[in-house]
Amino acid sequence: EAQVTQNPRYLITVTGKKLTVTCSQNMNHEYMSWYRQDPGLGLRQIYYSMNVEVTDKGDVPEGYKVSRKEKRNFPLILESPSPNQTSLYFCASSSQGNNQPQHFGDGTRLSIL
Amino acid sequence: AQKVTQAQTEISVVEKEDVTLDCVYETRDTTYYLFWYKQPPSGELVFLIRRNSFDEQNEISGRYSWNFQKSTSSFNFTITASQVVDSAVYFCAPGTGANNLFFGTGTRLTVIP
Numbered sequence: 411e412a413q414v415t416q417n418p419r420y421l422i423t424v425t426g427k428k429l430t431v432t433c434s435q436n437m438n439h440e441y442m443s444w445y446r447q448d449p450g451l452g453l454r455q456i457y458y459s460m461n462v463e464v465t466d467k468g469d470v471p472e473g474y475k476v477s478r479k480e481k482r483n484f485p486l487i488l489e490s491p492s493p494n495q496t497s498l499y500f501c502a503s504s505s506q507g508n509n510q511p512q513h514f515g516d517g518t519r520l521s522i523l
Numbered sequence: 524a525q526k527v528t529q530a531q532t533e534i535s536v537v538e539k540e541d542v543t544l545d546c547v548y549e550t551r552d553t554t555y556y557l558f559w560y561k562q563p564p565s566g567e568l569v570f571l572i573r574r575n576s577f578d579e580q581n582e583i584s585g586r587y588s589w590n591f592q593k594s595t596s597s598f599n600f601t602i603t604a605s606q607v608v609d610s611a612v613y614f615c616a617p618g619t620g621a622n623n624l625f626f627g628t629g630t631r632l633t634v635i636p
Contacts, residue, residue, distance in 0.1 A: 441621045452614060453568075453626040460622065468622075500568060508620030509556045509575060514568035 412437045416501050416515035423491060424523050431486045431518050433501030441504045442484040443468065443512070444476065446497040453500065459484055491522045525550045527617050529627035536605050537635050543601045544630045546615030550596075552576075555619050557591065557598045562629070563611040571613075574598065605634045 414435045423429055435442065443458035445468075455468030459478040473495055475487040484503075488495060498519050502512035526549040536542045548557070559571040572582065574591050582589050586606075590599045598617070602609050612631045618624035 443621065445626075450628055452628040453616075455622075455624070458622045466622070498566070502568075502621075504621045509573060510621060511558060511570040511573055512621055512624070513570070514560075516567050 412513070414501055414503050414513050414515035416499075416518045418518060419516065420519050422521040422523065425492055426490050429488050429491060429520075431488075431499060431501075431520070433484045433486065433515060434482050435484075435501075435503040435513070436482065437503060437505070437513065438481065439503035439513070440481070440506045441510075441512075442478065443502050444474070444484070444486045445500045445502065446470065446495075447500060447517075448497050456486070456499075488520075491520075493522045496520060496522045525552070525555075525617060525619075525623075525625045527615055527625050527627040529613075529615055529630050531630045532628070533631045533633070535633045535635060538607060539604050541601060541603050542605050542632065542634075543599055544613050544615075544632065546598045546600070546627060548596050548598065548615070548617040548625075550617060552619050555617055558616040558618075558624070559589070559598075559600050560614045560616060560626075561611045562614065563608075568614075571600075602632075605632075607634050607636050610634045 444456040445453040457476040459465045501515040504510040504512045528547045555576045557574045561569045612629040615627045
């Protein structure tokens with residue numbers, strides 16, 4: 411089954427404790443991205459990657475890191491999480507082409523205390 | 524720069540009523556794409572439809588229809604004979620590509636049985 415898999419689905423942690431949210435897709439998509447969803451703000455893009463070893467900042471990259479060492483994986487890293495990073499996070503992938511729809515994972519709800 | 528407005532924050536309808544969700548966007552790009560996504564209570568994001576800016580042909584798919592009018596910068600979505608399962612948050616997302624997609628703040632639709 412074609413899918414984007416995020417882990418964990420839920421995480422409660424404390425300020426300053428490094429964490430990684432994994433994202434994997436099995437559709438051989440070139441393009442992957444991370445969004446955060448906050449009430450009243452819709453989805454905002456954090457980082458995106460056009461292909462392996464190619465990443466770029468989205469609209470709200472501060473406090474986040476990503477890497478794209480393999481085509482299928484695009485982990486999101488919070489080196490020193492803070493409470494303002496409490497949010498619902500989505501990973502997405504799509505094939506090449508500006509008109510291609512993005513396929514989203516089921517989301518990861520992070521709570522930073 | 525792009526901007527998208529979903530002025531309807533929440534809509535409630537009684538089952539079997541028709542409902543239209545509005546989306547107005549601003550862009551200086553001559554070629555762009557318009558997407559609608561659905562987020563049911565379970566939280567995942569589901570792709571519904573994509574339109575290209577150079578294709579103003581409207582579309583009907585079952586109970587769903589879309590009205591794209593470039594002259595008024597609107598890309599509205601209508602559900603005919605609404606059902607309880609249509610209850611969700613609906614996002615309009617215009618952009619020039621997967622790395623430049625702007626999501627609206629969403630419209631929460633509640634269908635009352």
